[in-house]
Amino acid sequence: MSGNEARLKATAAVVNYKPLAPQMSFFETPTAELFNANVFDAATMKKRLPKSVYKSLMRTIQKGEQLDSGVADVVAVAMKDWAIEKGATHYAHVFFPLTGLTAEKHDSFLSPNGDGKALAEFTGEQLIQGEPDGSSFPTGGIRPTFEARGYTAWDVTSPAYIMENPNGTTLCIPTAFVSWTGEALDKKTPLLRSQQALNKHAKRVLKLFGEEVDVISSTAGAEQEYFLVDQNFFYARPDLMTAGRTLFGAPPAKGQQFDDHYFGAIPERVLGFMLEAERELFKLGVPVKTRHNEVAPGQYEIAPIYENGNVATDHQQLMMVTLKRVAEKYGMTVILHEKPFAGVNGSGKHLNFSLGGPGVGNLLDPGDNPHDNVRFLVFCAAVIRAVDLYAPLLRAAVASASNDHRLGANEAPPAIMSIFLGEQLTDVFEQIRTLGDAKTSKDRGILNLGVDVLPPLPMHSGDRNRTSPVAFTGNKFEFRAVGSGQSIAGPLMVWNTILAESLDYIATALESADTDFSTAVKTLLREIINEHGRIIFNGDGYSEAWHREAEFERGLPNLRTAADALPVFGTPEVIDLFSKYGVLSERETLSRRDVKLEQYVMAIDVEARLMVKIGRTMIYPTAMRYVTELANAVAAVKAAGMDGDSAELEMVLGLATDLRAAIEALSAALEHDHGDADLLAEAQYACGTLRPLMGAVRRATDSLEALVADDMWPLPNYQEMLYIK
Numbered sequence: 001m002s003g004n005e006a007r008l009k010a011t012a013a014v015v016n017y018k019p020l021a022p023q024m025s026f027f028e029t030p031t032a033e034l035f036n037a038n039v040f041d042a043a044t045m046k047k048r049l050p051k052s053v054y055k056s057l058m059r060t061i062q063k064g065e066q067l068d069s070g071v072a073d074v075v076a077v078a079m080k081d082w083a084i085e086k087g088a089t090h091y092a093h094v095f096f097p098l099t100g101l102t103a104e105k106h107d108s109f110l111s112p113n114g115d116g117k118a119l120a121e122f123t124g125e126q127l128i129q130g131e132p133d134g135s136s137f138p139t140g141g142i143r144p145t146f147e148a149r150g151y152t153a154w155d156v157t158s159p160a161y162i163m164e165n166p167n168g169t170t171l172c173i174p175t176a177f178v179s180w181t182g183e184a185l186d187k188k189t190p191l192l193r194s195q196q197a198l199n200k201h202a203k204r205v206l207k208l209f210g211e212e213v214d215v216i217s218s219t220a221g222a223e224q225e226y227f228l229v230d231q232n233f234f235y236a237r238p239d240l241m242t243a244g245r246t247l248f249g250a251p252p253a254k255g256q257q258f259d260d261h262y263f264g265a266i267p268e269r270v271l272g273f274m275l276e277a278e279r280e281l282f283k284l285g286v287p288v289k290t291r292h293n294e295v296a297p298g299q300y301e302i303a304p305i306y307e308n309g310n311v312a313t314d315h316q317q318l319m320m321v322t323l324k325r326v327a328e329k330y331g332m333t334v335i336l337h338e339k340p341f342a343g344v345n346g347s348g349k350h351l352n353f354s355l356g357g358p359g360v361g362n363l364l365d366p367g368d369n370p371h372d373n374v375r376f377l378v379f380c381a382a383v384i385r386a387v388d389l390y391a392p393l394l395r396a397a398v399a400s401a402s403n404d405h406r407l408g409a410n411e412a413p414p415a416i417m418s419i420f421l422g423e424q425l426t427d428v429f430e431q432i433r434t435l436g437d438a439k440t441s442k443d444r445g446i447l448n449l450g451v452d453v454l455p456p457l458p459m460h461s462g463d464r465n466r467t468s469p470v471a472f473t474g475n476k477f478e479f480r481a482v483g484s485g486q487s488i489a490g491p492l493m494v495w496n497t498i499l500a501e502s503l504d505y506i507a508t509a510l511e512s513a514d515t516d517f518s519t520a521v522k523t524l525l526r527e528i529i530n531e532h533g534r535i536i537f538n539g540d541g542y543s544e545a546w547h548r549e550a551e552f553e554r555g556l557p558n559l560r561t562a563a564d565a566l567p568v569f570g571t572p573e574v575i576d577l578f579s580k581y582g583v584l585s586e587r588e589t590l591s592r593r594d595v596k597l598e599q600y601v602m603a604i605d606v607e608a609r610l611m612v613k614i615g616r617t618m619i620y621p622t623a624m625r626y627v628t629e630l631a632n633a634v635a636a637v638k639a640a641g642m643d644g645d646s647a648e649l650e651m652v653l654g655l656a657t658d659l660r661a662a663i664e665a666l667s668a669a670l671e672h673d674h675g676d677a678d679l680l681a682e683a684q685y686a687c688g689t690l691r692p693l694m695g696a697v698r699r700a701t702d703s704l705e706a707l708v709a710d711d712m713w714p715l716p717n718y719q720e721m722l723y724i725k
Contacts, residue, residue: 284315391416630652
């Protein structure tokens with residue numbers, strides 16, 4: 001089958017798609033009955049565990065007390081019986097290695113009993129600890145191949161759940177993943193450590209306000225953007241399959257310029273997929289709330305209510321797995337790359353972040369009169385200080401080869417970290433800066449619509465700013481720079497740590513103040529806003545004027561690429577930060593830097609080699625066949641005694657020649673001998689040399705796509721992939 005035949009058959013298959021018979025219906029089982037149906041949650045534990053064991057676990061989950069390992073055997077038996085009742089044959093320790101993906105090791109409940117039969121067993125030891133290979137995942141040198149032992153450790157704070165399959169089910173147990181030496185090989189362990197640090201210093205600040213609490217934790221809710229492409233198109237695009245994005249593709253006549261896809265009616269096939277995905281997520285306890293069409297054609301969003309940061313992180317991983325698995329049943333592929341299609345909006349994962357706990361609620365809720373809410377102002381000032389001091393680290397936390405295509409484009413926040421506070425809060429902090437105290441808060445007001453039958457609407461305290469990397473959105477901060485395919489564990493770990501450092505600074509200053517508490521707070525708030533207020537910007541983050549002002553007038557860092565940002569993990573300031581708060585040791589921090597740099601280099605290397613392969617074997621041959629066809633047509637016209645216009649022929653031949661030269665230049669660059677160069681040098685080479693050469697290959701190819709006869713072009717085009725559902 002020729003490339004063009006594959007494309008035509010793919011199009012025909014999509015056009016002739018027949019919807020599945022309904023797989024489920026919310027008429028049969030209401031949402032309330034589905035939610036947490038497959039989760040070993042508090043209600044299930046209370047029903048199945050002895051009272052003393054249940055209370056011990058709740059003290060660990062709700063108050064952060066150390067886990068009593070003596071209860072493990074009892075919990076294991078109850079968990080096994082519950083899982084087997086739901087069809088489970090195996091259990092799996094689920095963990096999150098530095099690949100950013102989900103990993104799991106399955107073991108059967110069955111154990112031979114010696115007389116030819118088998119018994120279902122699950123012990124406390126098996127619940128608490130597993131032993132996957134510790135060297136076959138990226139470790140940044142922590143675990144060489146000859147030192148392979150690694151452990152998974154039960155995370156009781158994130159509930160176990162049942163993952164369904166048509167042929168049976170599996171009991172899944174969230175775990176941390178560490179090496180034989182106790183070093184973190186995963187994303188969960190540092191996240192839990194950072195939660196512990198945040199809890200410690202937030203409680204110190206609250207104690208100064210006369211509030212004693214058991215535990216404070218960060219809360220998170222990450223909005224997930226994604227593209228849907230029919231599988232027939234997906235499998236006809238080697239670049240989408242291998243790299244997750246289209247390395248070639250001319251823009252269609254209609255892209256997103258009409259803004260008609262955003263919040264438009266959801267196509268029936270897509271809505272069917274969404275409903276089933278939501279049903280599966282409800283059963284797993286994932287509190288999904290919102291679904292809608294996103295800005296780009298073929299792009300969608302699903303968003304949960306925010307919850308405890310550790311659980312939210314696990315749920316995000318489940319969400320990505322579930323979306324992909326369910327989409328396959330509907331003949332579609334979910335694409336989580338940050339920029340799968342050039343020229344239309346890419347996908348992010350907006351991380352809504354706050355902190356709080358029982359008895360104090362949401363500590364970033366300003367209330368109706370923020371100027372009077374001193375506790376809120378202190379915690380908000382801690383965020384302002386943290387973002388200003390550690391802007392490069394926040395940028396590094398979301399740096400990747402794929403997110404480089406999105407950050408800074410007119411769709412996503414720029415690589416310059418800044419904070420949007422909105423009109424009301426900016427005014428409050430400006431009063432503090434200039435007067436030393438805030439006396440008023442701007443009235444939120446009522447919005448009258450000028451139509452009697454429409455109700456007056458209470459206005460929020462400020463508008464939204466989609467161009468800001470860190471935006472205050474009423475009672476939380478939205479970190480908009482996280483990429484669609486990324487785990488939120490890394491960014492959330494950074495948020496927890498830098499906020500713990502700021503709260504430590506604030507608590508120490510107030511504890512040692514030689515004035516009354518009220519005066520000390522006012523003095524400290526004024527100091528923070530004077531020293532760190534440069535990070536506040538409510539304007540257009542896309543504008544060139546802002547880029548100039550940020551860099552040259554405010555002195556804000558602008559780490560434009562991942563190659564610029566990732567070395568931040570190796571700086572003394574960052575190493576000392578993570579070490580001081582017990583989040584990462586120096587070796588663990590450097591391992592994260594090296595893993596991320598290695599992944600960056602490998603991602604670009606794979607894309608570049610794929611470009612050479614597709615360019616040589618699909619695009620260039622197609623161009624030359626079309627050149628031959630045009631040459632024969634011109635010759636035939638001239639042979640008939642008419643004037644043969646060869647302008648089109650010369651144009652296509654010129655582009656084909658350019659393509660051939662660009663491919664050879666890229667191919668030669670890929671064979672460059674790096675010698676003893678370190679990972680940073682390789683990353684800079686990939687960024688500064690390979691990517692520009694890849695751009696030359698793409699420009700020639702996309703120009704050819706606009707000229708070569710449509711019935712010869714081998715790859716499904718943007719119009720087909722984005723619009724045919």
